[in-house]
Every structure is written in C-alpha cells, then in structure tokens.
Amino acid sequence: MLPLMLSLLAATPAEPIRLHPDNPHYLLWRGKPTVLITSGEHYGAVLNLDFDYVPYLDELQRCGLNLTRTFSGVYCEGPGSFKIKGNPLAPKPGRLICPWARSEAPGYANGGNKFDLTRFDPAYFARLRDFVAQAAKRGVVVEYVLFCPFYKDEMWDLSPMNARNNVNGIGAIPRTEVHTLKHKDMLAVHEAFVRKAVAELRDFDNLYYEICNEPYFGGCTLEWQHRIADVIVEAESDFPHKHLIAQNIANGKAKIEKPHPAVSIFNFHYATPPDTLAMNWGLNKVIADDETGFKGSGDAVYRGEGWDFILAGGAIYSNLDYSFTPDAEAGTAKPDAPGGGGASLRRQLRILKDFIESFDFVKMTPDNSVVKGGLPPKATARALVEKGKAYAVYVRGGSQATLTLDLPAGAWKAEWLDTKTGAIERPETFQHPGGPKPLASPPYTDDIALRVKRGE
Numbered sequence: 001m002l003p004l005m006l007s008l009l010a011a012t013p014a015e016p017i018r019l020h021p022d023n024p025h026y027l028l029w030r031g032k033p034t035v036l037i038t039s040g041e042h043y044g045a046v047l048n049l050d051f052d053y054v055p056y057l058d059e060l061q062r063c064g065l066n067l068t069r070t071f072s073g074v075y076c077e078g079p080g081s082f083k084i085k086g087n088p089l090a091p092k093p094g095r096l097i098c099p100w101a102r103s104e105a106p107g108y109a110n111g112g113n114k115f116d117l118t119r120f121d122p123a124y125f126a127r128l129r130d131f132v133a134q135a136a137k138r139g140v141v142v143e144y145v146l147f148c149p150f151y152k153d154e155m156w157d158l159s160p161m162n163a164r165n166n167v168n169g170i171g172a173i174p175r176t177e178v179h180t181l182k183h184k185d186m187l188a189v190h191e192a193f194v195r196k197a198v199a200e201l202r203d204f205d206n207l208y209y210e211i212c213n214e215p216y217f218g219g220c221t222l223e224w225q226h227r228i229a230d231v232i233v234e235a236e237s238d239f240p241h242k243h244l245i246a247q248n249i250a251n252g253k254a255k256i257e258k259p260h261p262a263v264s265i266f267n268f269h270y271a272t273p274p275d276t277l278a279m280n281w282g283l284n285k286v287i288a289d290d291e292t293g294f295k296g297s298g299d300a301v302y303r304g305e306g307w308d309f310i311l312a313g314g315a316i317y318s319n320l321d322y323s324f325t326p327d328a329e330a331g332t333a334k335p336d337a338p339g340g341g342g343a344s345l346r347r348q349l350r351i352l353k354d355f356i357e358s359f360d361f362v363k364m365t366p367d368n369s370v371v372k373g374g375l376p377p378k379a380t381a382r383a384l385v386e387k388g389k390a391y392a393v394y395v396r397g398g399s400q401a402t403l404t405l406d407l408p409a410g411a412w413k414a415e416w417l418d419t420k421t422g423a424i425e426r427p428e429t430f431q432h433p434g435g436p437k438p439l440a441s442p443p444y445t446d447d448i449a450l451r452v453k454r455g456e
Helices: 002-011 053-062 122-137 184-200 222-235 275-283 299-311 343-357
Strands: 018-020 023-029 032-034 036-040 067-071 100-106 113-120 141-147 207-212 245-251 263-269 286-291 316-320 371-373 380-386 390-396 402-407 410-417 424-432 435-440 447-454
Touching: 023 286, 036 299, 036 343, 053 067, 053 122, 067 316, 113 122, 113 184, 122 141, 122 184, 141 184, 184 222, 207 222, 207 263, 222 245, 245 286, 263 275, 275 286, 286 299, 299 316, 299 343, 299 380, 299 390, 299 447, 316 343, 390 402, 402 447, 424 435
Parallel strands: 036 067, 036 316, 067 141, 141 207, 207 245, 245 263, 263 286, 286 316
Antiparallel strands: 018 023, 023 032, 100 113, 371 402, 380 390, 390 447, 402 435, 410 424, 410 447
8 A cells, every 4th residue: 555655646746836825925846935036048948959958957056046938939039139149049040949840841931841830849849848857857947938929020930830931821910910819720829839838848846837928019919818828727727736827017017907817927027126016016926027138248237136126025036148058058158139147147146046045035025114224325225024033135326335224122133245245244243122223334336235133
C-alpha cells in the first residue's frame, strides 16, 4: 500500500505558482511567499532557434533572479524592428520555430516553407517544454505570452497567421482585425493553439499565461482577450491544479474596470511612477511592472523603477535586458537598443530581491505616511509597512536624507542599504519612546534604502 501511495504522490503534479492565500497582492510558490524580479531577454528564447536558452537561464539563476517572459512564436520581428541590435525576437531567415508545422509549399516571408495552421509542430512543443523544464530546475518562473499585436505591417508580414505565410488561406485580413472576434476562422486557430499549449504545459508549476502583450496597440479587443481567458479556463477545467492568467492593461497606469474573474495578475509596462498600484489596490490581485525601457542604457533609471514599484506593493518587476542576444545568451553583449541591461544591473536587482525577501512582506502594505519628513528636495520615498514591526523604505533622489519615521515605543534596529552594492551602512539599535524618530542616512548617489525592524 505504501509504495502505491508514494507512486501516486510522485505522479501528482506540483501546484503551480498562485496568489498567496493570506495576501493576494503577492504570490506563493513551492511553499514560500514569492515576488518575481528579473532582468530578462527580449522574449525570443523559444521561438528563435539560434538562441541557446540554457546559458541564459544559468545566468538568471546565478544572479538570483526568478522570472522570464517568452513569446509563443505567433508573432516575431524583423532585424530592424524597434532599432534593437541582436534582437532575440527577430530570427534569421529559416530560424523561426512556432506552434504550427511547416508545409511542403515554399514561400514563408522569412525563409523556408509556409505554415499549416491545422498541424502543430512537435519540435516546437518539445523545445517549449524543455525551456520551461530547464527554467524550473533553476528556480525560474516562465510567463508564457500567447499573443502580441502587430504594431506595424512589417510584423504582420512575418506572422504565420498571415494568409501569405500559410497554406490554409486564413488571415487575408488587416493586422488590426487579427485579435478580434470578427473572423471565425482566425478565432478557431487561436483557440486551437491555446488549448494545445495548455495541454502541453499542464504539469509545470513554474508557469503562468499572459493573454496578449500590449493589446492596447493594434486593434486587440477586450472581448477577444476575455474569450482567450475563457478558453484557458475551459482547457484546464479538469486539471488538478490551475495556472494563473495575466492580462496586460496599459503602459504607465490605468484604472482597471470590469476585470475578468479568471485574471489574477494585471500587467503594466513602464509603470513609473508606480501610481497604478494605488489605483488598483482594491482588486486584491497581483500587479506587475512587466516591461521597462526607452530611458537610455544606464542602470539607475531601471534600478529605481524596480525599487519604486516593489516598495509600492508590486509583486512582479520584469526589466527588459538587451545584453542577452542570440550571440551572447549569457548576457555579455553591450546593449544597442532602446533600453539597458547587463551584469551590473542584474546584480543590483538581486539586491532588491534580497531586501524584500528579508521581510515578512505578505504581512506588509504600502504606507508612505509613516515618513513624516527629512526628504531631500525633489526626492521621493516609498514605504512598505507591517505597522509596529517592520518598515521598508526606499528614497529616490538627493544625496543624503534624515528621515523622520513615525514609530511606536520599543526596541528597534535600523540600517541603511546601498542599492548598488548591497553594503549595510550605519546600523544602529535604539530604544524609542514612541512618535517621530529621525534616522540619518550616509551620503549616497541616486538612491538608498532603509530597513527598520523590531529589536530583540
């Protein structure tokens, strides 16, 4: 009997990453409260056959980062798209692999035969499963992005769903009508692909689905997004465990109206300042800053965006790292793109991750009101608080701060953290009678963090 029970337990897939039952603004994965923080490649690790994803995932693990986004392959880019040099989303001719099998007919726009939208490619799904499995071994969660709008005709011209690139005559439509309910044959292709992907990935615990990247461009309708969410739910209806579903809402900020009940993660891009968190806090779901960029190649702006977002109550921060290319999968390329990345930024984001994980963050909520004064001119402060027990504070701007915190009476320990090196500075313990408490930082450049906890 015991061997049979052990065998059944071993055959039961682990529960996927999910909302934390005690605080659904955060995640629970493999028995631990979880925030996801990364600096990852530009989404082509699976669809680009020239991208060796093992050294890429090794680098994420080495840096202590725990998330990667990957596009499914229904969308790809050309070599000049968005002026990104070494773009993983832009396979060389003949090097795209996607959910659908190649046909016998030549003529795909970027080399090789056209696609058959009625047949799936076993090699693609083997590669996808291996990618997710390799990520799982390294403690990395995969955000699998099912669809993406076609920003320009050049992207639509490369899609297998374009009638010129498949043998099925499906997709002789404008790119702005692909992600709608208008064309039944196209919708059937979408639904069949989603069901296939969900079936192939059913047993992975390090996975969640994003319906569509940046659907607010290119004509993606809300009704279509909700239909795709429904298909995921239907496809998983008999699974012992369900995967989370994410929806990309806006660049910057937006108030979420009438959310789909199956969506648990709401993604924003370029969410700085992190105002969207307060706007949507009442949803009691995970809010993510899921893409960065377009602010130069320096570390400070993306480090600051991450600290601001996580200390404002965010659970996911995904920096877009252009140092990962098909020729430098370990992240050693110099970014030549509308964004940054690199080893130094990855080290700095590890410091952020270690900092937030040093708290019982599931018990914390954003509360900037505990900072009563002492900020340098034009600086900002974010505070994540477990009242009476723990205070995580991030100061962005200035070069020295003497923060006044509203603390209750008792024994306390405070220390400042260099966000670039992780060094602890000016540690102190003190007895406090209650009320305002000034805490002076060391000199710093750009930003600094403060950790205050109850003493023994």
